[in-house]
Amino acid sequence: MVRVSCSIAVIAMIKIKNLSKSFFTPQKIHVLDDISLSVKDGEFVTIFGPNGCGKTTMLYILAGVEKPTGGHVLINGRRVEDSRAGFIFQNYNDTLLPWRTVQGNIEFALEARGMAKAERKKISEDLLSKFGLHDFRDKYPYNLSGGMKQMAAIIRTLAYDPEFFLMDEPFGSLDYINRLKMGEEIQRIWMETGKTVIFVSHDIDEAIFLADRVVVLSNRPAKIKEIVKVGLPRPRKFDMLNSSKFISTRKKVLKIFKSETYEID
Numbered sequence: 105m106v107r108v109s110c111s112i113a114v115i116a117m118i119k120i121k122n123l124s125k126s127f128f129t130p131q132k133i134h135v136l137d138d139i140s141l142s143v144k145d146g147e148f149v150t151i152f153g154p155n156g157c158g159k160t161t162m163l164y165i166l167a168g169v170e171k172p173t174g175g176h177v178l179i180n181g182r183r184v185e186d187s188r189a190g191f192i193f194q195n196y197n198d199t200l201l202p203w204r205t206v207q208g209n210i211e212f213a214l215e216a217r218g219m220a221k222a223e224r225k226k227i228s229e230d231l232l233s234k235f236g237l238h239d240f241r242d243k244y245p246y247n248l249s250g251g252m253k254q255m256a257a258i259i260r261t262l263a264y265d266p267e268f269f270l271m272d273e274p275f276g277s278l279d280y281i282n283r284l285k286m287g288e289e290i291q292r293i294w295m296e297t298g299k300t301v302i303f304v305s306h307d308i309d310e311a312i313f314l315a316d317r318v319v320v321l322s323n324r325p326a327k328i329k330e331i332v333k334v335g336l337p338r339p340r341k342f343d344m345l346n347s348s349k350f351i352s353t354r355k356k357v358l359k360i361f362k363s364e365t366y367e368i369d
Contacts, residue, residue, distance in 0.1 A: 124174035153321030190266030
């Protein structure tokens with residue numbers, strides 16, 4: 105089985121300091137402006153903000169795909185390039201290999217690490233059983249529902265055993281009911297693995313339901329407007345959306361979000 109580490113770090117697991125990012129295309133587009141944020145080991149943080157404000161760009165910097173224009177990021181005190189992030193994208197069709205079965209897709213991540221075939225098979229079957237896809241291990245992605253495809257993509261990332269997860273609106277292409285189901289599933293996976301998660305969402309209820317803290321960003325160039333601590337008990341169920349505590353937290357986040365005029369892009 106994949107090794108799980110739930111130890112408490114002395115320093116922040118993820119430390120973002122004075123992060124800025126601009127693109128030159130050829131005009132200068134200033135996307136992120138002086139963002140500082142510390143995320144504890146095992147914490148679930150959601151990033152909530154308007155379209156086009158730089159949420160995905162921030163994840164790309166944390167994954168080492170993009171370089172910041174200013175500031176820096178440390179993962180467990182090390183450079184981003186020396187860490188191992190697990191990235192879950194919005195469109196699972198861009199990540200699952202259509203010519204491989206579900207099990208083959210999961211083992212692909214392990215092949216990249218040079219793992220022996222027998223060990224790959226054991227880890228993939230353990231994960232498939234644990235997260236409810238074992239009966240579909242020989243199916244191809246086109247045989248699966250949207251929710252099952254996204255779960256397969258998540259399991260494949262788990263098999264890679266990343267230090268932390270970056271999730272970019274991973275339920276954005278699912279219908280409402282499947283979004284609710286996947287929200288509960290991702291919470292369960294997070295609680296079982298103890299992994300640190302930074303989750304981008306444009307859905308206010310989803311952002312609050314999943315998070316320990318919600319980071320509310322301004323319009324581009326994005327600054328942190330406020331960080332809201334979510335005090336709901338865990339595990340969470342979606343009937344909590346009607347609770348007075350959830351509603352009061354939602355009003356607070358929405359007030360912060362609406363406190364300036366946003367451009368539509």
